[in-house]
Amino acid sequence: MTEIRQLIASSAFSDLDRHFAAFIEAQAGGEQPLVALAAALVSCKRSEGHICLDLEAIAGSTFPDLPPDGVNPIHLPRLKDWTKALNPSPVVGSPGDFKPLILDARHRLYLHRYWEYEQSLAAAILKRAADLPPQPDSPTLTQKLHALFPPEPGETINWQCVAALAAVRRKFCVISGGPGTGKTHTLVLILALLLELERNRKLRIAVAAPTGKAAARIQDSIRTVKATLACDEATRAQLPERATTIHRLLGYLPDSARFRHNADNPLPFDVVAVDEASMVDLALMAKLFQAIPPSARVILLGDKDQLASVEAGAVLGDICSAAASDASPLSPSQGERAGVRGPLLPLGSGAQGRAALADCVVQLKKNYRFGQHSAIYRLSNAINEGRAENVLQILRDCGANAADDLISAPLPRRAELKEALRARVTAGFTEFLKASDPLAALAALARFRILCALREGPFGVAGLNQATEEILEEAGLIRPQNLWYARRPIMITRNDYNLKLFNGDIGLLLPDADTGEPRAFFPGPDNTLRKFLPLRLPEHETAYALTVHKSQGSEFDRVLLILPDRESPVLSRELLYTGITRARTSVELWFDEQVFRAALARRVTRTSGLCDALQ
Numbered sequence: 001m002t003e004i005r006q007l008i009a010s011s012a013f014s015d016l017d018r019h020f021a022a023f024i025e026a027q028a029g030g031e032q033p034l035v036a037l038a039a040a041l042v043s044c045k046r047s048e049g050h051i052c053l054d055l056e057a058i059a060g061s062t063f064p065d066l067p068p069d070g071v072n073p074i075h076l077p078r079l080k081d082w083t084k085a086l087n088p089s090p091v092v093g094s095p096g097d098f099k100p101l102i103l104d105a106r107h108r109l110y111l112h113r114y115w116e117y118e119q120s121l122a123a124a125i126l127k128r129a130a131d132l133p134p135q136p137d138s139p140t141l142t143q144k145l146h147a148l149f150p151p152e153p154g155e156t157i158n159w160q161c162v163a164a165l166a167a168v169r170r171k172f173c174v175i176s177g178g179p180g181t182g183k184t185h186t187l188v189l190i191l192a193l194l195l196e197l198e199r200n201r202k203l204r205i206a207v208a209a210p211t212g213k214a215a216a217r218i219q220d221s222i223r224t225v226k227a228t229l230a231c232d233e234a235t236r237a238q239l240p241e242r243a244t245t246i247h248r249l250l251g252y253l254p255d256s257a258r259f260r261h262n263a264d265n266p267l268p269f270d271v272v273a274v275d276e277a278s279m280v281d282l283a284l285m286a287k288l289f290q291a292i293p294p295s296a297r298v299i300l301l302g303d304k305d306q307l308a309s310v311e312a313g314a315v316l317g318d319i320c321s322a323a324a325s326d327a328s329p330l331s332p333s334q335g336e337r338a339g340v341r342g343p344l345l346p347l348g349s350g351a352q353g354r355a356a357l358a359d360c361v362v363q364l365k366k367n368y369r370f371g372q373h374s375a376i377y378r379l380s381n382a383i384n385e386g387r388a389e390n391v392l393q394i395l396r397d398c399g400a401n402a403a404d405d406l407i408s409a410p411l412p413r414r415a416e417l418k419e420a421l422r423a424r425v426t427a428g429f430t431e432f433l434k435a436s437d438p439l440a441a442l443a444a445l446a447r448f449r450i451l452c453a454l455r456e457g458p459f460g461v462a463g464l465n466q467a468t469e470e471i472l473e474e475a476g477l478i479r480p481q482n483l484w485y486a487r488r489p490i491m492i493t494r495n496d497y498n499l500k501l502f503n504g505d506i507g508l509l510l511p512d513a514d515t516g517e518p519r520a521f522f523p524g525p526d527n528t529l530r531k532f533l534p535l536r537l538p539e540h541e542t543a544y545a546l547t548v549h550k551s552q553g554s555e556f557d558r559v560l561l562i563l564p565d566r567e568s569p570v571l572s573r574e575l576l577y578t579g580i581t582r583a584r585t586s587v588e589l590w591f592d593e594q595v596f597r598a599a600l601a602r603r604v605t606r607t608s609g610l611c612d613a614l615q
Helices: 002-009 015-027 033-047 079-086 112-130 138-148 159-169 183-197 212-227 233-238 246-250 282-291 315-323 332-337 356-360 375-384 388-397 414-434 438-445 461-474 573-580 593-601 610-614
Strands: 052-054 101-103 108-111 172-176 205-209 271-274 297-302 361-363 406-410 448-452 489-492 506-511 518-524 528-532 540-542 545-547 556-562 583-591
Touching: 002 015, 002 033, 015 033, 033 052, 033 079, 033 101, 033 108, 079 101, 101 112, 108 112, 112 172, 112 282, 112 356, 112 610, 138 159, 138 183, 159 172, 159 183, 159 356, 159 361, 172 183, 172 315, 172 356, 183 212, 183 233, 183 271, 183 297, 205 212, 205 246, 246 282, 297 315, 315 356, 315 361, 315 610, 356 361, 375 388, 375 406, 375 573, 375 583, 388 406, 388 593, 414 438, 414 448, 414 461, 414 556, 438 506, 438 518, 438 528, 448 461, 461 540, 461 545, 556 573, 573 583, 573 593, 583 593
Parallel strands: 172 297, 172 361, 205 271, 271 297, 406 583, 448 545, 448 556, 556 583
Antiparallel strands: 052 108, 101 108, 489 506, 489 540, 506 518, 518 528
């Protein structure tokens, strides 16, 4: 057991993992190295985004599989030996027990709190999926559906209409789809439909997102769609004007993991819609569902193929997997009861006796931004499906200037990176740096961004931001004498609820027009500006370049995606897909083929029991 002690004490685990392992072993009565090892691994896996530790999957394997320098990997215990040590331990319980660790029948080991989150969320979703709201009159519903969602040409299924039908007939609805599939547009039409169907009462509607940046984006999108909506003025007037973060919606309590709104103090809304749901972790989603009253409808929007949340869980992906609704989002009987027939639904699809959850999940399939011949569209689909040769062929066909919306190029060597960047950086940021006022500068900044996979190194955020600053200084566009230099773009990296600045918010530094002193400007509601003294800002960093993870919830007209020159566990199929689909009009990809192939072959899998609990 000496090697277990040495491993736990090594850099394979964080200080938190080691202290938690020591605490659990002490609570278990001391000298139980297999229990301590399990506790350290549970803590470690949670920090990597997993909900639980799958003992059956890792028992007997070598850990760590990519050992840090100075760490000797070991063979983990066999499952039989491990469970023999865990089952009688006073710190390990079965589902329903009040013990620090929970071991379920499938040999998944949880921190008790995360087992509770998972069970609570699964129960809330299943109850809401099965609990039908009052059903509207079928002819009326059909008439309004066809008015808001005109039939697609030919026999094409209007998946947005299918999503609206699911949202009306159920209290829980998930609308998944890639960028350009019209998720926000669909949401606005659904809200208008609900308002028209329930004219006898005033619906209270909340729209939220996991970050301030994502909330601002869906708010702008809703206003754009609302202005062109074919509905009466009474309905238009009731559509929401504001979106907020989930934390602000729930009522964040400083220095606490709790919120003001919960099961005992529910939210005062009839409809709660959450955008960018793929970014919401298990703990936050569980607390959100606890706070939503049983009578309210819940609509989740997101892209199940994007990177999952930074914190533990892949909730949207688990829900979509549990629903397994790719073949048919609604059973025929569901469509027949609504009076919807013909090209709206695939005839004869769907099992009559399937779970109610399958009728709640809809995958939008038509892309309204990219045509079928768009290289970005074809590439993102091929990446999702893991078709390596097809992906590489698309990239080879899209060499420099070979396609309107996709350019690919070999990754420059480290010594040549700055020179290779020079033309892209000056072309991408000159408009932003020469804008006449803060609002115009912020709008121009959103048109181009450098994205990368890593934080450190020449091909990471740190190296690319430094190279960009040097290029722009040499071009006479900036003068970075200090941290507060004019036109430095910044991104907030820690929430500040007093200032209402949130992780992911993008701003810039400029001299104040009145005093000439440096101020940080951020976009506010209704095309306004918010300004702050730089010293008051929460933690932030330069934002010419962002990691793909930090870019979630954002879109840019043009993207330069730069992959590193060596493999990393961070590189995955989901990261490639997310980075490429941040572009509205064009993306340029610099990559090494071997590294790209390795990333394409790596899927982000998060250990969780949520999918099983939902099934």
